Amino acid sequence: MSKTIAEKILSTKSGQDVRANDIVVADLDFVMGQDGTSGLAIQAFEEMQAKQVFDPARVAMVIDHSSPSPLAGVSALHKQMRVFADEQKINFYDIGDGVCHQLLPEQGHVVPGDLVIGADSHTCTYGAINVFSTGVGSTDLAAGLVSGKLWFKVPETFKFILNGKLPAGVYSKDLILYLIGDVTADGATYMAAEYVGEAIDALSVESRFTISNMAIEMGAKCGLMEADQKTIDWVTAHSKKEFTPVKADLDAVYARIKEYDVSKLEPQVAKPHTVDNVCPISEVLGIPIQQGVIGTCTNGRMEDLRIAASILKGKKIDRHTRLVVAPSSRQLMLQAMREGLIEVFVEAGAAVVTPGCGPCVGTHNGVPSDGENVISTANRNFKGRMGNPTAFIYLGSPATVAASVLYGKITDPREFIK
Amino acid sequence: MDLQGKVHKFANDVNTDYIISGRHKFKTLDMKELAKHVMEDLDPEFYSKVTPGDFIVAGSNFGCGSSREQAPLAIINANVSAVIAKSFARIFYRNCINTGLPLIECDTDGIDEGDKLEIDLGAGVLHNLSKDTDIAITPLPAVMLKILNDGGLVEHFKKYGGFNFD
Ligand code: SF4
Numbered sequence: 214m215s216k217t218i219a220e221k222i223l224s225t226k227s228g229q230d231v232r233a234n235d236i237v238v239a240d241l242d243f244v245m246g247q248d249g250t251s252g253l254a255i256q257a258f259e260e261m262q263a264k265q266v267f268d269p270a271r272v273a274m275v276i277d278h279s280s281p282s283p284l285a286g287v288s289a290l291h292k293q294m295r296v297f298a299d300e301q302k303i304n305f306y307d308i309g310d311g312v313c314h315q316l317l318p319e320q321g322h323v324v325p326g327d328l329v330i331g332a333d334s335h336t337c338t339y340g341a342i343n344v345f346s347t348g349v350g351s352t353d354l355a356a357g358l359v360s361g362k363l364w365f366k367v368p369e370t371f372k373f374i375l376n377g378k379l380p381a382g383v384y385s386k387d388l389i390l391y392l393i394g395d396v397t398a399d400g401a402t403y404m405a406a407e408y409v410g411e412a413i414d415a416l417s418v419e420s421r422f423t424i425s426n427m428a429i430e431m432g433a434k435c436g437l438m439e440a441d442q443k444t445i446d447w448v449t450a451h452s453k454k455e456f457t458p459v460k461a462d463l464d465a466v467y468a469r470i471k472e473y474d475v476s477k478l479e480p481q482v483a484k485p486h487t488v489d490n491v492c493p494i495s496e497v498l499g500i501p502i503q504q505g506v507i508g509t510c511t512n513g514r515m516e517d518l519r520i521a522a523s524i525l526k527g528k529k530i531d532r533h534t535r536l537v538v539a540p541s542s543r544q545l546m547l548q549a550m551r552e553g554l555i556e557v558f559v560e561a562g563a564a565v566v567t568p569g570c571g572p573c574v575g576t577h578n579g580v581p582s583d584g585e586n587v588i589s590t591a592n593r594n595f596k597g598r599m600g601n602p603t604a605f606i607y608l609g610s611p612a613t614v615a616a617s618v619l620y621g622k623i624t625d626p627r628e629f630i631k
Numbered sequence: 632m633d634l635q636g637k638v639h640k641f642a643n644d645v646n647t648d649y650i651i652s653g654r655h656k657f658k659t660l661d662m663k664e665l666a667k668h669v670m671e672d673l674d675p676e677f678y679s680k681v682t683p684g685d686f687i688v689a690g691s692n693f694g695c696g697s698s699r700e701q702a703p704l705a706i707i708n709a710n711v712s713a714v715i716a717k718s719f720a721r722i723f724y725r726n727c728i729n730t731g732l733p734l735i736e737c738d739t740d741g742i743d744e745g746d747k748l749e750i751d752l753g754a755g756v757l758h759n760l761s762k763d764t765d766i767a768i769t770p771l772p773a774v775m776l777k778i779l780n781d782g783g784l785v786e787h788f789k790k791y792g793g794f795n796f797d
Contacts, residue, residue, distance in 0.1 A: 236772060236774050238794045238796070249653075249697075249699060250698060250699065250700065252660050253660065253700050253701070253704075256660065257784075257785050260785045260789070261785055261788040261789060262789060263788075286659050290660070332698055332700075333697070333698055334696065334697045334698040334722055336698075348698040348722050349698060349722060349725060349726075350698050350699070350700035350703075350722060350725060350726035350729060350730075351700040351726075352700060352726070352729035352730060352783065352784045352785060353725060353726075353729060353784070355784075355785070355788075356729075356784055356788060356794070359788060359793070360788075360793045360794065362793070362794060364774055364794060364796075366772070398644055398692060398695060399644070399691060399692035399695065399718065399720070402692065402718065402720065402721060403721050432692065432695065432720060432721070434721055487644060574653040574697075575652070575653045575654050576653060576654065580654075593648075593696065595646050595648040595649070595696060596648070596649070596672055597648055597649070597652050597653075597654070597672045598648055598653070600652075600653065600654045602652075602672040
């Protein structure tokens with residue numbers, strides 16, 4: 214019988230012929246923890262009386278959320294991770310290496326057809342390269358570290374068919390914000406999302422990551438895409454692992470299917486305090502902005518940095534506005550330096566900070582003041598998300614953020630795009 | 632398992648940042664300490680208002696957002712005995728089962744702030760003592776019930792050395 218991508222991957226990894234809603238125990242190809250979740254996982258690992266991780270080569274821990282450490286308590290958590298990583302000989306990424314969700318694909322740890330868990334909700338990012346990857350909590354991570362397995366409920370699939378070509382100045386970020394606004398924050402809860410269509414085909418792999426990254430913001434378990442030639446080229450450039458891409462069958466059964474034409478889409482903005490509170494940029498033009506953020510696991514890649522730099526080049530950001538830029542990895546930071554992008558940001562008046570999560574989750578690196586407005590390329594704008602519950606967070610594309618900090622107010626980036 | 636307590640009512644889409652803010656969760660692994668900040672951004676008095684055994688009751692999509700397991704752990708350590716909502720976000724749902732916090736999925740429209748509830752998890756009934764109404768509870772799948780009954784996933788692993796659902 215025909216299957217979705219999710220059903221196929223979970224069938225292969227569990228060695229059973231499974232369908233949506235079956236519960237299986239499946240083999241994991243890779244397991245990841247970050248500094249907000251690994252501490253509890255190491256504790257649970259010890260409580261489970263485990264001695265060794267199932268396979269050190271298939272485990273990574275990443276210090277990215279509070280990096281470098283702003284507090285002694287955080288330093289203690291980091292140290293615990295370093296000690297564990299040394300003892301267990303797992304892959305380890307320390308301060309300045311980057312955001313976990315950039316590192317796993319970039320360092321070649323995950324490849325099409327894989328089943329991956331990460332103790333971070335945006336683990337769904339690798340769906341863009343045909344990986345069934347999903348976020349779990351620390352105890353699930355511990356179970357994965359110990360056994361190399363985890364239980365899963367096979368998700369139903371919500372298929373998004375995206376037709377047409379995105380207009381100039383409109384990016385994959387605008388597209389995913391639009392979809393989330395349309396189906397809402399729990400529109401795909403418990404489901405796998407599958408994104409298909411010519412609009413996806415036209416996107417680079419980097420842009421696709423942005424879409425899969427935000428699948429969780431519609432409640433989805435993973436955000437899957439098929440592997441086309443672009444995916445295969447990207448993955449072989451980053452990984453030595455062998456892989457078998459997984460395609461959905463033409464007559465697979467979907468819980469929901471929605472079709473969109475993206476060719477008239479405007480830049481989109483998510484307004485405070487929920488990600489699904491989305492509107493076209495024309496409705497929020499002119500709202501004053503005190504801080505901009507370019508980076509995070511959603512939009513801190515080369516394309517994002519390039520488009521932002523092209524808008525900021527030779528200009529100064531507004532005197533009453535700050536800009537924080539955090540490239541998503543050390544490799545990307547180096548590349549941005551070689552291309553002169555970092556120079557553009559610094560000259561424009563930005564603070565360029567350590568590759569990692571930057572100010573995204575409110576632990577450090579740019580906590581807004583009371584009542585301030587922030588526009589960010591991140592994936593979440595919850596009240597208090599950036600460390601101050603009285604601040605207001607707007608989400609948009611890197612182009613929208615760059616244009617907005619130039620004027621100190623929300624600005625349509627299309628005036629800068631030829 | 633019988634649970635009794637009063638209701639603290641919240642709206643839809645309570646995310647894990649509201650349950651325990653990122654600005655606290657990185658500071659410590661001491662869950663008793665984190666518990667003092669549970670729901671703080673929605674209700675600064677919440678922790679001091681809870682009597683042991685009380686319930687958090689909410690609308691749909693409770694626990695959306697991040698994968699932080701500090702969220703259910705902080706709720707447990709604030710002495711809340713169960714969370715009752717119309718629906719839950721999936722990572723939060725797993726985390727509750729894995730850490731041993733009972734979750735009850737049911738229609739919560741008829742439950743108000745301050746109501747006294749009695750819940751019989753075995754029989755699958757929620758009794759609203761203040762309103763004298765009974766609400767049917769959606770039962771948990773067998774795998775989750777097994778983990779919850781073992782006392783969470785750590786205890787399950789200690790008992791069997793891995794997954795065991797036979
Ligand atoms: S960049 Fe933000 S959303 Fe991404 S992993 Fe880091 S904290 Fe989470």
